[in-house]
Amino acid sequence: MFQHIVNSLPIIFSIKTILIMSFGVAAGIGIGAMPGLTATMGVALLIPITFKMSAASGLILLGSIYCGAIYGGSISAILLKIPGTPSSIATAYDGYPMVKKGEADKALKIAIIASTFGGLISVIVLLFLSPPLANFALMFGAAEYFWVAMLGLSVIVSLSNSNIIKGLISACFGLLVGTVGIDMITGVPRFTFGNPNLLGGISVIVLLIGLYSIPQALEMIENDKVNVVHQILQRGKKTSFLEMYREVKKDIACYLRSSVLGTIIGIIPGAGGNIASFMGYEQAKRFSKEPDSFGKGAPEGLVGSEAANNGVTGGSLVPLLTLGVPGNAVSAVFLGGLIIHGLQPGPRLFAEHGDIVYTFIVSLFFVNIIMLFMGYYGAYIFAKVTKVPNSIVGPLVIVLSIVGSYAINNNIFDSAMMLLFGFIGYSMKKAGIDPGPAVLGLILGPMAEENWRKAMMISGGSLNIMFEGSINWLLSGLVIISLTFGIISFFKSKVKIDETD
Amino acid sequence: MKITQIDRITSVILVFLGTFFYSITRNYSSSAAAFPKTISIITIILAVLLFLSTLKSKFLVTIKKEEGKEEEKYIFWQFAPIVVMSVFYIYFISLLGYFIITPIYIFCSMFVLKVRDLKLLIMVPLFSTVLLFLVFKSFLNVPLP
Numbered sequence: 001m002f003q004h005i006v007n008s009l010p011i012i013f014s015i016k017t018i019l020i021m022s023f024g025v026a027a028g029i030g031i032g033a034m035p036g037l038t039a040t041m042g043v044a045l046l047i048p049i050t051f052k053m054s055a056a057s058g059l060i061l062l063g064s065i066y067c068g069a070i071y072g073g074s075i076s077a078i079l080l081k082i083p084g085t086p087s088s089i090a091t092a093y094d095g096y097p098m099v100k101k102g103e104a105d106k107a108l109k110i111a112i113i114a115s116t117f118g119g120l121i122s123v124i125v126l127l128f129l130s131p132p133l134a135n136f137a138l139m140f141g142a143a144e145y146f147w148v149a150m151l152g153l154s155v156i157v158s159l160s161n162s163n164i165i166k167g168l169i170s171a172c173f174g175l176l177v178g179t180v181g182i183d184m185i186t187g188v189p190r191f192t193f194g195n196p197n198l199l200g201g202i203s204v205i206v207l208l209i210g211l212y213s214i215p216q217a218l219e220m221i222e223n224d225k226v227n228v229v230h231q232i233l234q235r236g237k238k239t240s241f242l243e244m245y246r247e248v249k250k251d252i253a254c255y256l257r258s259s260v261l262g263t264i265i266g267i268i269p270g271a272g273g274n275i276a277s278f279m280g281y282e283q284a285k286r287f288s289k290e291p292d293s294f295g296k297g298a299p300e301g302l303v304g305s306e307a308a309n310n311g312v313t314g315g316s317l318v319p320l321l322t323l324g325v326p327g328n329a330v331s332a333v334f335l336g337g338l339i340i341h342g343l344q345p346g347p348r349l350f351a352e353h354g355d356i357v358y359t360f361i362v363s364l365f366f367v368n369i370i371m372l373f374m375g376y377y378g379a380y381i382f383a384k385v386t387k388v389p390n391s392i393v394g395p396l397v398i399v400l401s402i403v404g405s406y407a408i409n410n411n412i413f414d415s416a417m418m419l420l421f422g423f424i425g426y427s428m429k430k431a432g433i434d435p436g437p438a439v440l441g442l443i444l445g446p447m448a449e450e451n452w453r454k455a456m457m458i459s460g461g462s463l464n465i466m467f468e469g470s471i472n473w474l475l476s477g478l479v480i481i482s483l484t485f486g487i488i489s490f491f492k493s494k495v496k497i498d499e500t501d
Numbered sequence: 502m503k504i505t506q507i508d509r510i511t512s513v514i515l516v517f518l519g520t521f522f523y524s525i526t527r528n529y530s531s532s533a534a535a536f537p538k539t540i541s542i543i544t545i546i547l548a549v550l551l552f553l554s555t556l557k558s559k560f561l562v563t564i565k566k567e568e569g570k571e572e573e574k575y576i577f578w579q580f581a582p583i584v585v586m587s588v589f590y591i592y593f594i595s596l597l598g599y600f601i602i603t604p605i606y607i608f609c610s611m612f613v614l615k616v617r618d619l620k621l622l623i624m625v626p627l628f629s630t631v632l633l634f635l636v637f638k639s640f641l642n643v644p645l646p
Contacts, residue, residue, distance in 0.1 A: 052642045165551050169515065172544045176522060179537045188533040191525060222580040226614045392621070395610035396629055398587055399603060402594070403633060407643045415591050415646070423584070431511045432504060449536040 001131055004358035012363050017060060018370075020053075021363065024061045025371045028068020029075070029382045034393065035082040035230075036220045039069035039273070040329040044208040045397070047337055048404035055341035055353075059360040062337055064367045066330055067313050070273055071115040071371055074306055075383050078107045080230050082386075087273030087309040090281035094294060094301030101297050106239040106247070110299050112375030113248055114255060114306035119368035121259035122266060122314025126321075127361050129267075130350070133322040137347035142454035143466050147475035149448035152269045152325040154482040156440050164486045166433045173428075174441020177202050184446075185453055197413040205336040206405050206418045207442055211435040212329065213401040214422020219429070221394035230386045251300050254284050258304045262311020267318045269327050269440070273309040280308025314364060320345055321357060325444065332439045340408075505555040512555075515548035582613045594646045603630045 011017055031042035043065050050058030073085030078095030091111065098107035140148065157167040180191045181201030192198040220226070239247075248255065258280040265276040284304025285294045294301045316327030317334065324346035326332040338345050343353050350357055374382075405418035425435050459465035466472060523541035526534040590606045604626035611622055637643040 048643055049636065049641050163554075165547055165554060169511075169544065169547050169551065172540055172547060175540045176537065176544070179540070183529075183533040186530055186533045188529050190529060190533060190537060191522070218580065218584070221583055221610075221614055222575055224574040224576055226579070227616065389616075391611055391614035391616050392625055394614065395583070395607050396625075398583070398610075399590075399607060399629070400633070402587070402591060403599070403603075403637065403645060406646045407637065410644045412591060412595050412646055415594075419587060419591060431507050433511075445536075445540075452536075453532065 001354075001358070004354045005127075005362055007355060008359035008362045011056060011359050012060075012366055017057065017363065020057055020061050021064045021367050021370050022374075024064025025068040025367060025374055026382075028065040028070075029072035029371070029374060030068075030385045031065070032069035032072020032085050032088075033075040033382050034072075034385050034388070035076050035080070036216055036390065036393070037397070038085045038212065038216065039066055039073070039087070040208070040333065041212045041216055041397075042066075042069045043330050043333045044205065044212050045400050045404055047205055047333055047340075048407035050337060051340060051407055055338075055343060056356045056359045056363075058337055058341060059334070059356070060363045060367070062334055063313075063360060063364050064370075066334075067119050067310065067364065067367050067371055068374075070310050070313055071112065071119075071306070071375060072382065073309075074111040074115065074302075075108065075379055076230075076386050078111060078302075079104065079383050080386060082230070085273070087277050087312070088305070089274065090277040090305035091302060091309075093281065093305070094296070094298045097295070097297035098299070098302070102237055103239075103297065105237065106244075106299070107302060108379040109239055109244050109376060110247065110302050111306045112372060112379065113244065114258070114303040115310040115375065116368050116372040117255045118259040118262050118307035118310030119313055119371065120365065121256070122263040122311045123361065123364045123368065124314075125263045125267075126314040126317055126364070127358075130318055130322050130361070133318065134347040134350045137323055138351075140347070140471070142451040142458060143468065144471050144475060146448055146451040146455060146466065147472060147479060148323055148325060149444040149451065150479045151475055151482065152319070152440060152444050153437070153448070154479050154486070155269045156437050157483075157486060163432065164489075166431075167437050167486070170428065170433050170435060171437035171441040173424075174207075174438035174443075175445035177207060177438070178442045178445035179449070184450060197411065201446075202417065202442070203336070203408055203414065204332060204439070204442055205340075205408055206414050207421050208329070208333055208336065208439055209401050209405050210418040210421025211425035211428075211439060213397055214419065215426040215429045215435075217394045217397040217401070218422070218426050220390040220397075226391040226394070227389045229389055247299060251303055254287065254300050254303045255307050257287065258284060258307035259311045262308030263315040264311075265308070266312035266315020266327055269319055269325055273312045273328075276308040276312045277305045280304040280306075280311075310368075317361075321349060321361075322347060324447070326440060329436050329439050332443055335443060508551055508555045512548040512552035515551070516545055519545035519548060579613060579615075583610055586610060586613075599634070599645050600630065603633070 027046065028042060031037045032039060043062055046065055047062065050061050069085065070087055073083055073088035074091045077083040077088040077092040078099060081092050081096040083089045083092055095107045153171055157164060157171050180198055182189050182199050189199055261280055261283060262276040265279060281301055281304040284300045285291050288300050316331045319325045319327045320331040320334060326335050335345055343349060401418060402415045405415045406412055408414050428435055455465050519541045523538060526538045526541065586606060586609055590602060593602045607626035607629060608622055611625065616622055634645060637645050
């Protein structure tokens with residue numbers, strides 16, 4: 001491992017990589033800062049530009065955009081009280097009141113320092129937890145992989161939606177889409193309707209761009225606020241470096257706690273930045289000496305939310321790199337990126353392509369450092385992107401989605417499929433169905449089916465193979481626990497009906 | 502439209518889709534059909550459960566309106582043309598080429614979205630088309646339609 005880390009440093013410190021990281025972070029912050037554009041959408045939209053890059057450069061660019069976008073959401077949450085991404089909703093609770101008190105500069109600096117803390121700790125966990133986990137996963141056979149896929153699906157469904165039926169419907173949609181194409185075992189074309197373009201199946205990137213970019217672009221342009229230009233409040237009193245040092249020192253426990261919490265939440269499939277942000281905020285309030293100040297401009301609230309949501313960045317990549325199971329929708333885009341570059345995520349990745357994986361992980365450390373500099377000195381510059389009205393951003397996002405999906409296979413059919421999924425995604429949004437389980441269903445469905453059938457072939461059709469060994473029992477037990485948890489919380493839900501015409 | 506109505510329409514559509522996919526799987530060998538058949542059946546069951554849940558108010562969980570969020574007015578005649586134009590954009594991009602159809606699409610979309618600043622209407626489509634070309638084709642060698 002250490003040899004790989006040392007070998008990765010000359011690549012990371014090359015001018016080309018530094019430029020890639022800087023561009024990615026800047027693009028990510030810009031995307032995250034713009035209300036309506038999420039980190040998933042940003043990474044999905046920009047993945048086509050990595051197609052001709054080397055695998056390491058492509059992954060570094062995606063990682064830079066991801067980290068930048070999660071942080072970028074805090075800028076508009078603080079300055080406009082409009083969270084740039086869902087991960088920054090809790091950031092607005094105390095960020096905006098600080099701006100109102102004339103502490104915009106301090107709030108923005110706390111947000112970037114907390115985000116960097118979260119990002120760095122999550123990278124350290126990713127670096128040291130992934131290799132042993134991958135080694136452990138090398139022991140997995142077809143039955144274990146089937147349960148891993150089922151566990152991923154069940155956790156995602158339980159956590160991603162307030163209505164488990166809708167979560168399951170979304171997952172079933174993804175699972176059905178995942179069966180399109182030639183069946184790998186029998187060679188039978190399924191749901192291709194005689195169209196040769198569908199024989200290879202549906203690309204996860206096509207589905208991701210469709211489900212995450214088009215619905216958001218359409219939502220940006222469907223209302224009467226398309227030409228609204230946001231007004232950014234004044235920076236207020238400037239906070240010196242020394243004052244910031246004292247501020248960080250005072251709340252250091254909160255920075256560390258929230259970062260670790262965010263990283264752990266990131267590792268759990270389905271629990272993304274928004275859950276981490278809320279939990280980080282809640283624990284910051286619980287441990288605070290002044291819990292009453294929360295919601296009125298408490299710096300700790302800002303730290304709790306921001307350190308936790310950026311902690312998710314590295315954490316969500318742990319299950320992807322070690323098991324091939326994406327932790328959230330953004331890491332599903334990474335999975336698409338890895339496959340395009342001929343890398344199969346999973347335990348063998350570290351053994352077969354250790355050079356690329358370690359270069360990527362170590363680069364994330366420096367991505368966070370670059371993000372710290374850009375955010376500390378340039379947050380107000382990035383805030384200017386919020387002045388671009390939706391009437392311009394919306395059409396540009398649609399063009400970028402169409403052009404980007406074409407680049408996957410040089411095929412306009414992919415663009416048409418992407419647009420179709422975009423319309424389906426928009427309808428799903430209107431029906432309150434989260435697209436997250438669908439994307440992960442597309443990835444985990446074929447994994448579950450293939451391993452189930454392999455296991456059945458090995459055992460001659462006996463189900464006993466699915467429960468052989470302690471790992472299978474543990475994984476199947478976790479599947480049952482996670483589904484039971486989801487079902488119980490659904491039936492126990494006391495949320496009142498809020499019917500809106 | 503109320504969320505219960507949307508859920509009911511969704512469940513009816515899903516029953517049809519589940520049945521449609523199930524009927525197609527009958528043409529496949531049992532091994533290839535097993536998984537999609539199971540998913541189709543589960544989809545139908547879920548659709549029925551979703552419909553039933555709209556009849557029992559205690560199962561209903563809907564998103565609460567965000568406090569303090571400004572009400573946004575949905576404008577169909579702004580939204581629908583963009584959807585239609587996007588479909589036409591994909592159709593014509595292969596016939597007319599990226600350089601002709603992209604600025605036209607962006608110009609028309611912005612016009613539909615009530616942008617009336619002539620400078621913006623001309624500069625944004627041209628600048629973004631050229632920028633995308635430079636980034637995709639020239640710098641990164643990524644193909645464009």
